[in-house]
Amino acid sequence: MSVKPLPLAPQIACGDCQIRHRAVCARCEGDELQALEEIKYYRRFEAGQTLVWSGDRMDFVASVVSGIATLTQTMEDGRRQMVGLLLPSDFVGRPGRARAPYDVTATTDVMVCCFRRQPFEAMILRTPHLAQRLLEMTLDELDAAREWMLLLGRKTAREKIASLLAILARRNATLLSQTVKGRAITFDLPLTREAMSDYLGLTLETVSRQISALKRDGVIHLEGKRHITVPDMNRLLSEAGDDSDGGLVD
Amino acid sequence: MSVKPLPLAPQIACGDCQIRHRAVCARCEGDELQALEEIKYYRRFEAGQTLVWSGDRMDFVASVVSGIATLTQTMEDGRRQMVGLLLPSDFVGRPGRARAPYDVTATTDVMVCCFRRQPFEAMILRTPHLAQRLLEMTLDELDAAREWMLLLGRKTAREKIASLLAILARRNATLLSQTVKGRAITFDLPLTREAMSDYLGLTLETVSRQISALKRDGVIHLEGKRHITVPDMNRLLSEAGDDSDGGLVD
DNA sequence: CGGCCCATTGACTATGGTCAATATAAGTGG
DNA sequence: CCACTTATATTGACCATAGTCAATGGGCCG
Incomplete structure (x- = not known):
């Protein structure tokens, strides 16, 4: 280095x-x-x-x-x-x-x-x-x-990933003062898979697999390794295991 | 009720x-x-x-x-x-x-x-x-x-239990201003197995099994369901995955 | 081009969860 | 006082989720 x-x-x-x-x-x-x-x-x-x-x-x-x-x-x-x-x-x-x-x-x-x-x-x-x-x-x-x-204590790997993505998406939306409801949200992952795994209490392999799974299921779209599109924020939130609009009203 | x-x-x-x-x-x-x-x-x-x-x-x-x-x-x-x-x-x-x-x-x-x-x-x-x-x-x-x-993110079930017991033991020792080094420590669990599982991100069955395992291995002694004796605090701390005296020096 | 870093994917394993039976202790009421 | 209930805890058998180990792919930079 x-x-x-x-x-x-x-x-x-x-x-x-x-x-x-x-x-x-x-x-x-x-x-x-x-x-x-x-x-x-x-x-x-x-x-x-x-x-x-x-x-x-x-x-x-x-x-x-x-x-x-x-x-x-x-x-x-x-x-x-x-x-x-x-x-x-x-x-x-x-x-x-x-x-x-x-x-x-x-x-x-x-x-x-x-x-x-x-x-x-x-x-x-x-x-x-x-x-x-x-x-x-x-x-x-x-x-x-x-x-x-x-x-960390109670969510599944899939929910953990969805939760992290939701936080990043929300944060990005507020920065750009986009409305979160309705329209698709787009952002870049500021973290490597390894950093995500450190955050979520998972291995980087599990992180990778779950991101692939969310992509397969259409919850997110990926361009390259880092650029993410969330077509339906409510879908992502329900995958995160929070009440469907919990984090938005506040 | x-x-x-x-x-x-x-x-x-x-x-x-x-x-x-x-x-x-x-x-x-x-x-x-x-x-x-x-x-x-x-x-x-x-x-x-x-x-x-x-x-x-x-x-x-x-x-x-x-x-x-x-x-x-x-x-x-x-x-x-x-x-x-x-x-x-x-x-x-x-x-x-x-x-x-x-x-x-x-x-x-x-x-x-x-x-x-x-x-x-x-x-x-x-x-x-x-x-x-x-x-x-x-x-x-x-x-x-x-x-x-x-x-929650990184410790094994056994380490989680040992960590919780260490915290309770330490707290009890300070309350009674006993010295933690050396002599055996004794205290009552203020939590049910279920509350422990809620705290540790485990099921109550796993909590029960790990307590039994720590007992079998002589790390703790049990009288009834709730009364615990820790014969060797350093042993317990090393089971908790913290450096052997991390929490004591401070 | 070759090497490095990051990421993906597969095969197998292990840890802890689920479901269920049983034990133990502390009431509660006849 | 004892049968019965209820809450708490233990243990077993089986299973699922995520971890481990390993091979492979794709950019990027020198």
């Missing part, structure tokens, strides 16, 4: 930032935003690079600005489980904790907005807006983790 | 409360504590009772004072997955959310300290200590949920 020097990350003003209104900083204005501006710096990572290794010292916390990263836990014998999927605006790291408990890996090219940990921790204590937003985001992550526990 | 009127829950002053220094209220003093005192009330539930049904309106948030409760998700066809185990000092409910996303069930007799939701939400906004403590607790829960994802 060749480690090329990365192009220096551009410094973006908070006011111009794409994730300004969804990230930890969402509720900060004026002085508060200025204070964040002073302790932040950007970093870029290429697809496949590891941002942090489990057990490493972390001197920053960060927001994902663009791209997708994953949190994974690894057992001694090599079994791996992804425990988080980080999308733009998601938060990495924990105030008050110096060591990373998971590997953080870029699955696409990723840009993060890092805040030096010490000043950020101090800021949390005196900036209620920051703590409140972080609380809200953490509660959302907890909900997502619990949804994932249901998937 | 006969629904007896429960004895009225006693009103305890915050100063006398067992969980005073571990619950959401831990960092509140003086006026803040007084404000909490004014919006709180206690409720008791018997083993087996449901505190809240998924989808119900919840007009309070709460701290578990004593006993054990569970959070479970249920699929339409009845498959169930426990997504949280609530021990004394743990928090139930989410500020800013009116409907419960999970069933909350008492597995032993339970006492909770409820805070009326509206005033509690208002208090979060103006009491940084409260928001900060809740953030910390939520981050801990998120870590626990992620640990659980590794278990």
